[in-house]
Amino acid sequence: MLELYQYELSDIWSQDLDANGTYGYDLSRHRQGKRFHAYMALDDGRFAGFALVAPAGVTREGGCWMEQFFVLKKHWRTGVGTALALHVLRSHPGQWEVGQMPANRPAQAFWRKVIGQLTGGQFVEVEVTQGWWLGVVQQFNVQSVATQEIPRNRRDG
Numbered sequence: 001m002l003e004l005y006q007y008e009l010s011d012i013w014s015q016d017l018d019a020n021g022t023y024g025y026d027l028s029r030h031r032q033g034k035r036f037h038a039y040m041a042l043d044d045g046r047f048a049g050f051a052l053v054a055p056a057g058v059t060r061e062g063g064c065w066m067e068q069f070f071v072l073k074k075h076w077r078t079g080v081g082t083a084l085a086l087h088v089l090r091s092h093p094g095q096w097e098v099g100q101m102p103a104n105r106p107a108q109a110f111w112r113k114v115i116g117q118l119t120g121g122q123f124v125e126v127e128v129t130q131g132w133w134l135g136v137v138q139q140f141n142v143q144s145v146a147t148q149e150i151p152r153n154r155r156d157g
């Protein structure tokens with residue numbers, strides 16, 4: 001799915017294929033680091049999306065950074081993204097930063113809605129114009145809750 005994700009965003013995130021014909025996302029930090037996490041979203045047992053979580057470091061130190069986030073096109077606008085995002089965010093209570101590339105307007109709309117709902121609008125948005133990552137970042141705090149299974153309230157019932 002990482003390959004599909006990188007291709008999906010290739011019009012705004014310029015990358016080239018390697019000699020094997022793949023983008024080859026570097027997961028070495030995830031294989032080694034304790035504060036790196038990967039989540040898969042399943043819909044009736046079939047892959048529907050994924051999220052990668054890393055330590056914060058773009059606009060703040062401490063807490064989590066949503067490194068990558070993707071829902072397969074088949075599932076767009078069905079609530080999969082919201083369900084996955086809420087599950088991942090609630091799995092790591094505390095400080096968060098979530099970023100979107102400047103041209104990724106759909107993702108900005110998605111994250112503003114999800115984070116706004118989760119925090120009751122208690123988030124700060126900053127624009128990062130210098131450094132290794134550039135774009136729009138929402139900073140917020142996730143309260144600790146017991147909920148682990150997030151119902152999808154906009155599907156077939």
Ligand SMILES: CC(C)(COP(=O)(O)OP(=O)(O)OC[C@H]1O[C@@H](n2cnc3c(N)ncnc32)[C@H](O)[C@@H]1OP(=O)(O)O)[C@@H](O)C(=O)NCCC(=O)NCCS
Nearest residue numbers: 069070071076077078079080081082100106107109110113
């Ligand atoms: C952004 C993305 C994760 C959204 O996933 P999704 O499963 O479609 O999200 P949801 O169905 O939970 O959408 C929740 C809300 O987000 C907003 N939203 C989602 N996609 C949107 C779009 N293309 N344009 C505008 N708003 C959008 C809407 O308010 C939506 O609610 P609605 O459907 O009732 O109007 C998905 O489109 C995706 O994977 N895109 C490609 C990769 C990407 O951009 N990842 C994010 C990197 S930061």
